[in-house]
Amino acid sequence: MAPKRAKFYTYGEDAVCVETQEFIENAGVILEVRDIEKNPLTLDELNHLFRFINIKHFLNTFSEAYSKYRLDHVMPPREKVIELMAQDHTLIRRPIIQASRLLTVGCDRKKISEMLQISLNGAGSKEEPTNVGNRQHRNNQEAASTAGK
Numbered sequence: 001m002a003p004k005r006a007k008f009y010t011y012g013e014d015a016v017c018v019e020t021q022e023f024i025e026n027a028g029v030i031l032e033v034r035d036i037e038k039n040p041l042t043l044d045e046l047n048h049l050f051r052f053i054n055i056k057h058f059l060n061t062f063s064e065a066y067s068k069y070r071l072d073h074v075m076p077p078r079e080k081v082i083e084l085m086a087q088d089h090t091l092i093r094r095p096i097i098q099a100s101r102l103l104t105v106g107c108d109r110k111k112i113s114e115m116l117q118i119s120l121n122g123a124g125s126k127e128e129p130t131n132v133g134n135r136q137h138r139n140n141q142e143a144a145s146t147a148g149k
Contacts, residue, residue: 004029004116009049009096012037017095020107024097027118036089043086049096049103055081057105060093 008031010017065088085091097104104111
């Protein structure tokens with residue numbers, strides 16, 4: 001089976017992003033890493049990456065620019081927010097992990113492991129999701145037959 005691959009967008013030497021990157025790589029996922037501080041995303045790339053997902057998921061509310069542009073008071077139209085993100089990449093929440101058409105933002109290991117189908121300890125997933133369903137189905141059948149006795 002071919003190794004899993006994903007894109008990993010980060011910003012500078014953020015310790016939490018580095019830890020998240022190591023977690024994913026230790027699970028055997030091959031990452032294409034892009035530091036958007038050194039290699040900024042263009043307006044077109046941001047629009048393509050964010051597609052039709054609510055833009056608020058991608059906003060770094062801890063960024064100084066978030067207050068500077070008064071996004072904490074009034075949220076401008078989506079197009080304007082993406083333009084601001086293209087100008088000031090500190091507004092982008094990170095890391096952004098993209099695998100095929102799936103996308104997750106932030107360092108939530110549970111969400112990342114579900115998306116990439118890896119275990120929470122960073123090791124590759126040993127069990128296919130269908131096995132989980134089959135085991136649950138068997139457990140339900142056993143419980144039903146025991147209840148009838």
